[in-house]
Amino acid sequence: MELIDFSNRQNRFIREDDVSDGYIEKMKAVVLSDNLYYPSYHIAPPHGLLNDPNGLYQDNLGIYHIFHQWFPLGTVHGLKSWRHLTTADFVHYSDHGVAVEPNDFMDCCGCYTGMALKDKEDIHFYYTGIRKEKDSLLPSTVHAILKDDRIEKLEVIEDVDFTKTTDNFRDPFVYRSNEKYYMITGGESPDSKGVLLFSEGDNPFEFVHKGMLKLMDYPFGYMLECPNYFEEDAKGVLIFSPQGIESVGKYDFRNVFSVVYAVGEKINTETLEFKHTNFYELDKGFDFYAPQIFKDNQDRQILIGWLGNSKTEYPSDKFLWAHMLTLPREITIINDRISQSPLPEVNNLREYSIDLSETAALEKAFELEFLFENKFTIKIINKEGDFLEIGCDDSRYWLDRSHTTHLFNEQYGQVRYAKKLLRETQTARIFVDHSSIECFFDDGVTVFTGRFYLDGDWALQFSDIMPTCYKMKNIVVSA
Template identity: 20%
Template sequence: MNDPNGMFIDAHGTYHLYYQYNPTGIVAGNQHWGHATSKDLYHWVNQQIAIFPPDAHSNIYSGSAVVDVDNTSGFFPHQNNGVVAVYTINTPTSQTQALSYSIDGGYTFRPYSGNPVLSDNSSQFRDPKVIWHAPTQQWVMAVAYAQALTLGFFTSPNLKDWEHVSNFSHHGLPGDQYECPNLVEIRMEGQKEPMYLLTISINPGAPLGGSITQYFPGFFNGTVFTPVDGAARISDFGKDNYAGQFFYGIPGDRDQISIAWTSNWQYSQLVPTGPSEGWRSSMSLPRVNYLKNLSRVGYDLVSVPYSLSPVINTTSSLVQKTIVGNGSVRLDYSSGASGALYFQINITDIPTANISGTANFTFLSSRSGESVRAGYFLAPDSAFFIDRGNTRGFDNPFFTDKFSTSCPYNSSASSYTWRVEGVIDRSILEVFIDGGESSATVTFFPEQELDTLVINAGDLNPGVTVSAAVHGLDSAWARVEDVDGTVLGNVTGHKAQERDTH
């Protein structure tokens, strides 16, 4: 699997996630739209393949989905929950935008007989993102002229007939091509009126190599997107967060929810996958997002995990709440069946001058000695790092092993606090710094499972306190495992019964 596609929430509170899917192999190709649904964004039901290629020479590439509540398309004369998917059909010579529509709430789709609905006679024109723009009462599509480093904006009254209205070109980091645009109305902290957020994924040509997503806070009047400034902003300082998409159907004055693909095109088709497992790649944690104006930084996209309450184990023996100080804490979590943890480290009463010290955490394998480590350097110009270089299950010249970001202090404060929280699973680490003001996603591939956490701090100023909390996470798939612990994908029973029981 790769890019998330067509994400929306329906009137019953069910989240629908479609995704780029090859049902016959573990590399990209033969692209379909896979489909999964969830009530809580952690427990997912694998649904049947939603959209198939029209012929043996075509692939269904990335796109989006909307709920046509007013039947502007004419596909749904007797309902208000019709779903329209807008996506790219890729052939060896062309990329065009097409529609399929669903009369059963997004579970099965019929291709529109008038496809394609948009073409520019190019092989590099893809990944439509469609939203409803209420002030102008029209549909808006952002679509990438990939190798021209341009997004085109189009409008339509009915999702079928599209008119070009503006372009957005050569902003931020150009990379080698633009992909997977997203446009969403989003809350700005301390501001009554929401703003807009435009994201553009670039691949190849990211600063660390391969693929990455950048974002632009700004304003949208229905035809033209205007960024607040010319700055380039990256959504993740790791290397494994790409093509993120926001769920359609969340009001603009609420925090928006996103999910991204956790890999990088430089090595995504080479990373290990067990021969008995038969799958490769996965999605990120669901993230809650809003905009904030930071001291010394300016506009920032804040991202934190969506509430982990459906999977966090508050009664687990792994729970630790302790003070580290200038010392260390060691935790054996090998008894956790899922191999996943939520952790939080807080540093308080950091002085405003002569700052010193470190606070680090390391996830170890007691069997092989392999590790993934990260840490924070307390200094006037503080920084945070991640190092995945001490895992031996995958070696590739583009599998960059070290990442870092700056953590500027609020210069008006009398003392400082700092916090990192994160989730580690068997092969993915996601961290969120200072309430999500910056975040990173990294994959790793040890030969033996990581099972030990060590948190340590040293050289801290007098009075500085370090506290930590760790919780085991339950497997989101435990209830659908078979007797061998295997979870089958895209194998479902009767859809109506499944919707009733889940």
């Protein structure tokens, strides 16, 4: 099959309708041939590139709705639509295909990241639409609503104001508080600093810009993306993804782009102040970006992130698929920190426990759970001696992929570190799915998410711990 040449950037605007059914079927066949890296229990694209989770909510019947950015024709960031999946249990999914596509003047060049707002009986969607004006691509905030089980686009409710931001302007997040509606949008100021624009409305249809959210004086870089915000008791929790933030040592901001959060007072909607003490990095791994949080019908704050990172070419791209979503995680607040833990429903993916003393070859979709206090080391290793290492000593954790079979993104380093927070005995959970890993330490305050590529059969080596290992089921995705 002769692939589309995406080095010609004009080809990134090719639509699925522009290629034959045979082309798509051949792409699917290549994806299905990947028995090395394609995940078993994470959401991944059937073909092409997946990125940011979008529009997450649970409906009144208890069904969870998950959308994500999708370019179906290649492993590059091309013309984006929203793919739609639903699930009742995070094990069995229905794939509804494209739910929001770039077919209107407001979004003809891409339906970018957005979110869902449950408001009484209505589901509102807000997202960044990319339109073309002469030779320029311009973003704006598009408002849509769920009507008769389909998403109906309504109008542009926020446009670029070049006195406040450049055309790096995207990712609206809307929340309701005290009978008012507030919208936070990521942007880049005209003097190339990351900003969050703040708007207010008496209803979910009309918003008035009030100014820039006031954050602590910190060099966040040139652009702030994917803001999320929620309030719990007297606290406000703000999350965003800065671009251009500089690393200040081996423990922080080592990726091409990272994600930060702060727990503080609720946003003062009059002064636009968000009073807080510190910003922290949400995930210490290699491949985590653009998370989105929503509250479900049990009042749980649930996070799903993009298990990937932009500007990264992965060894699995040759199989014509790119990236996946993280496991769903429940968010709780411990003082001024966020704790993340896999939803209890994830336990339903456990198929059986594996006796590590007898197994000859390790399954490539598994969970490890174990107690530790001071130190441990785990190696996932193949017969050639290639390995991935996860470890801990008295002061730090690390995730080391420098000895795996296929290295990539080497300019950003192959080891990630985090400072150890808990000194007493604790439970760790580690999830491995062919080419991804998610590690939860310090009661979920310290998390590593990443991709790795280790060929051949695997074995497990460990010291100072006795882990329980579970074989994980495949999620079931039906059309």
